[in-house]
Amino acid sequence: MNVLNVRDLTVRYLLGKKQIYAVEKVSIFVKENEFLGVVGESGSGKSTFAHAIMHLLPKNARVLGGTIELLGREITQMNEDELRKLRWKEFSMVFQRSMSALSPVHKIEDQISEALLIHNPQMNLNQIRQRLESVLKMVNLPLRVLGCYPHQLSGGMMQRVMIALALVNLPKFIILDEATTALDVVTQGQIIEELKSLIKELSLTGMVISHDLGVVSELCDNIAVMYAGRLMECGRKEDIIHRPLHPYTKALVASLPDHVEKGGKLYSIPGTLPDLSKPIEGCVFASRCPLVSDECLETTPPFCDENGRGVACLKVRNEICNLSK
Numbered sequence: 001m002n003v004l005n006v007r008d009l010t011v012r013y014l015l016g017k018k019q020i021y022a023v024e025k026v027s028i029f030v031k032e033n034e035f036l037g038v039v040g041e042s043g044s045g046k047s048t049f050a051h052a053i054m055h056l057l058p059k060n061a062r063v064l065g066g067t068i069e070l071l072g073r074e075i076t077q078m079n080e081d082e083l084r085k086l087r088w089k090e091f092s093m094v095f096q097r098s099m100s101a102l103s104p105v106h107k108i109e110d111q112i113s114e115a116l117l118i119h120n121p122q123m124n125l126n127q128i129r130q131r132l133e134s135v136l137k138m139v140n141l142p143l144r145v146l147g148c149y150p151h152q153l154s155g156g157m158m159q160r161v162m163i164a165l166a167l168v169n170l171p172k173f174i175i176l177d178e179a180t181t182a183l184d185v186v187t188q189g190q191i192i193e194e195l196k197s198l199i200k201e202l203s204l205t206g207m208v209i210s211h212d213l214g215v216v217s218e219l220c221d222n223i224a225v226m227y228a229g230r231l232m233e234c235g236r237k238e239d240i241i242h243r244p245l246h247p248y249t250k251a252l253v254a255s256l257p258d259h260v261e262k263g264g265k266l267y268s269i270p271g272t273l274p275d276l277s278k279p280i281e282g283c284v285f286a287s288r289c290p291l292v293s294d295e296c297l298e299t300t301p302p303f304c305d306e307n308g309r310g311v312a313c314l315k316v317r318n319e320i321c322n323l324s325k
């Protein structure tokens with residue numbers, strides 16, 4: 001069963017007279033007990049996509065098309081009252097740079113209890129304490145953290161608190177947006193290991209967003225590759241890492257440390273993201289693509305998709321058609 005089905009989602013930001021084409025017709029799905037990794041370089045639209053699913057887009061954003069079916073409900077048309085009953089309880093998110101969202105003047109215990117009580121006002125003190133203890137254990141934090149203020153915690157501890165906050169209501173779907181990016185490499189590695197066990201033990205379903213294909217491949221079953229607001233490729237993790245099709249995905253894979261350690265050449269992609277305030281004709285990756293030809297500059301490649309394996313590239317789409325035969 002698919003817990004999340006997003007079809008043709010299009011989100012743009014309005015900036016004065018300009019539009020920023022942040023997410024253009026992106027379709028993905030997430031099956032129960034699976035994690036989807038969304039990967040792509042900075043500015044490719046990953047957070048916008050996640051905020052649209054949470055219905056927490058900034059005021060200047062517009063959802064211009066598409067559907068989001070989450071936990072069996074179509075949520076694009078829901079009003080804020082309906083959504084408030086579901087958000088944080090049924091689906092939740094750890095935001096990119098979320099640590100700054102903790103209140104500096106309240107103890108961690110009060111902040112997590114509040115998040116719990118909003119959705120479970122019937123809980124008594126004993127039940128609250130039990131849930132706090134179990135959620136702290138989940139994220140590998142000692143109980144003394146409950147009595148601390150945010151400034152008394154290390155970056156890794158704060159990030160674990162953010163994960164605890166997202167989990168305290170035992171949601172059925174969770175999004176982690178760059179949940180380990182701001183941390184040092186050792187702490188990042190520890191939290192990834194902890195998340196791995198947590199995902200397995202609690203049979204969680206969700207999405208992990210990162211610009212780092214290494215992080216995403218540690219935690220996810222499937223991977224969706226975004227570039228300049230478009231979906232470039234998707235598939236099972238093994239296929240994306242070992243049999244990438246899109247030239248952009250190939251470049252991401254070639255820059256993984258494992259690949260380099262095995263004697264591969266470290267690949268860097270020349271050029272930068274296109275200007276997202278202008279409509280782009282043809283393929284959005286064309287200006288940086290080693291396979292580019294005239295047709296790529298004229299024709300927008302359709303997303304060719306068979307059984308969860310898909311690619312948007314005129315040069316390699318035949319391989320997907322062959323895969324299905």
Ligand SMILES: Nc1ncnc2c1ncn2[C@@H]1O[C@H](COP(=O)(O)OP(=O)(O)OP(=O)(O)O)[C@@H](O)[C@H]1O
Nearest residue numbers: 013020022041042043044045046047048058211276
């Ligand atoms: N509130 C906003 N108003 C206008 N443009 C925005 C706004 N938020 C994001 N953008 C633009 O939308 C595009 C996608 O941004 P988004 O934050 O979704 O990318 P991202 O993939 O999450 O990047 P990162 O890896 O840096 O977090 C970028 O061009 C960004 O500058």
Ligand SMILES: [Mg+2]
Nearest residue numbers: 046047048096
């Ligand atoms: Mg982001």
